[in-house]
Amino acid sequence: MINTVDGRTSSHQILMLERGALDRWGKGDPRGFLELYAADITYFDPVTAARIDGHQAMVNYYRPWVGKIQIPHYEMLNPHVVVDGTMALLTYNLVNYIRDAHGAESVGSCWNSTTVYQRRGDTWKALHSHWSFTRHPAFQNLTPEASEGLQA
Numbered sequence: 264m265i266n267t268v269d270g271r272t273s274s275h276q277i278l279m280l281e282r283g284a285l286d287r288w289g290k291g292d293p294r295g296f297l298e299l300y301a302a303d304i305t306y307f308d309p310v311t312a313a314r315i316d317g318h319q320a321m322v323n324y325y326r327p328w329v330g331k332i333q334i335p336h337y338e339m340l341n342p343h344v345v346v347d348g349t350m351a352l353l354t355y356n357l358v359n360y361i362r363d364a365h366g367a368e369s370v371g372s373c374w375n376s377t378t379v380y381q382r383r384g385d386t387w388k389a390l391h392s393h394w395s396f397t398r399h400p401a402f403q404n405l406t407p408e409a410s411e412g413l414q415a
Contacts, residue, residue: 274344277353277380277387282339285357289334293325301381301388308394334359335368349382356397373397 280299287295297318306315306324315324342355354377361371379391 273346273351273382273387277344277346277351278339278342280387281342281353281355281378285337285339288332289337289359291328291330291332293328293332296389296392297322297325299387299389300392301383301390304389305391306393309396333361334371335362336360351380351382351387353378353380 284295284299287293300318300321302318303316304318304321306321311324315321337360338358340356340358342353345352354375357374357376359371359373360368362368373396375395375397377391377393378389380387381390382388
């Protein structure tokens with residue numbers, strides 16, 4: 264028998280878990296995300312050359328950033344959670360804000376985020392996380408045709 268959970272409650276739980284991890288990330292603490300990751304997590308982002316497999320590999324990947332990231336605040340835009348039984352898919356856009364040397368705040372990095380969660384016992388764990396840039400400036404004028412080499 265499949266263990267199903269209430270979709271609304273689960274959606275709220277997943278959003279709270281993700282926001283908690285983002286709050287910690289902005290203070291230079293990647294452990295919020297590490298605590299969400301299952302032992303068999305898989306991960307992609309624009310910096311990785313290949314998929315990262317496993318929790319310890321993520322610990323190693325995040326290690327150089329500990330204490331260095333400073334995001335005074337962020338906006339989680341368009342969050343959407345789909346729950347089906349013990350699986351859930353979370354997608355959202357993230358806008359990070361940064362401060363310059365004078366304390367003026369501006370938009371920093373903008374991201375698309377997709378995470379697949381699985382309910383394990385009474386806890387949601389992330390099985391896969393994928394981050395990509397949202398309309399990265401280097402690609403703003405790139406057409407789909409040009410991206411595939413179809414432009415004459």
